Amino acid sequence: MPKKTYRQAINEALRQEMERDPRVILMGEDVAGGMGSPGEDDAWGGPLGVTKGLMPRFGRERVLDTPISESAFIGAAVGAAATGLRPVAELMFVDFFGVCFDQIFNQAAKFRYMFGGKAVTPVVIRTMYGAGFRAASQHSQCLYPIFTHIPGLKVALPSNAYEAKGLLIQAIRDDDPVIFFEHKAMYDEEAEVPDEPYAIPFGEANVTREGDDVTVIAMGRMVNFANQVADKLAKEKIGVTVVDIRTTSPLDRETILETAAETGRVVVVDESHPRCSMATDIAALVAQERFADLKAPVKMVTAPHAPVPFSPALEDLYIPSPAKIEAAVREVLAFQG
């Protein structure tokens, strides 16, 4: 099977869905780039080149560069979705949601409910998240718990290139608003990705490692860190199950609870801040539903309750690392009730 990067997989998903359905359009800042400039067309293809090549293929009518004006164009994507298109809008960095959140959480998320089930708003908002780029406090956040909190939104976090293609195709075909989180540190990471289109259903977690001793529940980039830890500990005959939840909304409660109960020792790894996070959400779920099966308190590995720092020396400390995950696994393993 061909190997492709996370970037290539996303680009391929967009291209194949645009070929399949003429109602699929892209919009965002510099998604082609060079608009109104004397130099080359398609100058950027997005700030990190993810959408490169799509404008020459599909034209300016379907790949729309926008002014830096998130309130207007995210809202326009929502309005276009409610009236018959299937827009994929790019919110360049999720940190910018602050200027356009109303259009997402008060409009897109609520149309169907407020309008008595008569609205369909098939919009996808692709957005970059995550630390590790030395991009400091306003370009490095995760923030997916905020979107997960809102009824009416779906939230996907692909953990590798294979997942990215399948989850994005599902997002585009989905009739509900989807926030699609792309980790900026993963664009060059490769995985085996089929050439043909495929959709990965939402709300179905993926068990990436199986072991008998500890269950690690993770999402996004943290799945890869958890896999590294599981592979390392396997050499010590410590069996670690790793669960990639894939979507934070809907959440695959069954797989989380089953795998938690199987080992009775649970670590939740979440790159976002610790309060009101996926880590607290999943820890509470496990504690409430499987308390009798637990052999140790649920341990959370998260970023601290602090903005993302700039200095590499500090940012490296900030990010939940494989070493921190390994320490947490050993801690729950050693716990004697």
Next chain:
Amino acid sequence: MQLSRDQLLHAYRQMRTIRAFEDRVHEEFSAGNIPGFVHLYAGEEASAVGFCMHLEDRDHIASTHRGHGHCIAKGCDVGAMMAEIFGKKEGLCGGKGGSMHIADLEKGMMGANGIVGGGPPLICGAALTAKTLGTGGVAIAFVGDGGSNQGTTLESYNLAKVWNLPAIFVIEDNGYAESTASSWSVAGSQVGRAAGFGMPGYEVDGHDFFAVHAVAREVIERARNGGGPSLVHVKFARYYGHFEGDAMTYRGKDEVPRLMAERDCIDLFRRRVTEAALLEPSELDAIDREVAELIDRATAEAKAAPMPSEADLLTDVYVSYH
């Protein structure tokens, strides 16, 4: 262009329906029969009707918290609207939206909106859909004078112009954003703002149905023909408070009675068409009676209709959630 007899009768019926609807909601709210809070459009009817008379189902509008008039003018069912305002299962939105969220996408009504300035970006999207799919449709955002100061509105002017969208921004300036006068809160002028974005801008007397109707025709035709967005500043007044229960202490004591006596859009319409012998007073009286019966029936049915039940609480959060 002279309106036909049928168009004149239609315009009168629509304006009278909105007035009667709002007066009845006022009564029922005052009597404690309507939950939540409502914002009434009485006094502003010429704007909604003057614009929406040019529209078809393929055209979209977005409204504001003061949305009943736009809904009626765009063809929403009056009985289902009343039931919605009473919170009933048979309401236009199943009782889940209420006064501030009445919508009917099949009629091109994208919703009243509880967020001031929420509509203009959505309208850019509807206009983009029309342009992309080649439907020939246009999209209108009705925005209050308060909403005209929101960043979403100003950003939408820019986007609509940059993308050359078939979009129209109607600034309905009733003089007050809640209790704050637009003469104080709006810097510059609405028409000047349009010019700043390279859009044609118009100011029109919103008490004069015929003036609104003429401007509306021009801007809608421009949008339909690929000429891009326009802005219309409609100046008029509301008769009731910002919301029902607003004592309106910020307005002069004689302001509303004087407006009702001298500048009422329905009275002005009536006087003009009867003086010009375009319609007979008896025809208009007959419409008044029919509308009163319609509103009586809608209200009685809304009151008698069942409330939603627990089974409805969690439906329609998603199309599908798995």
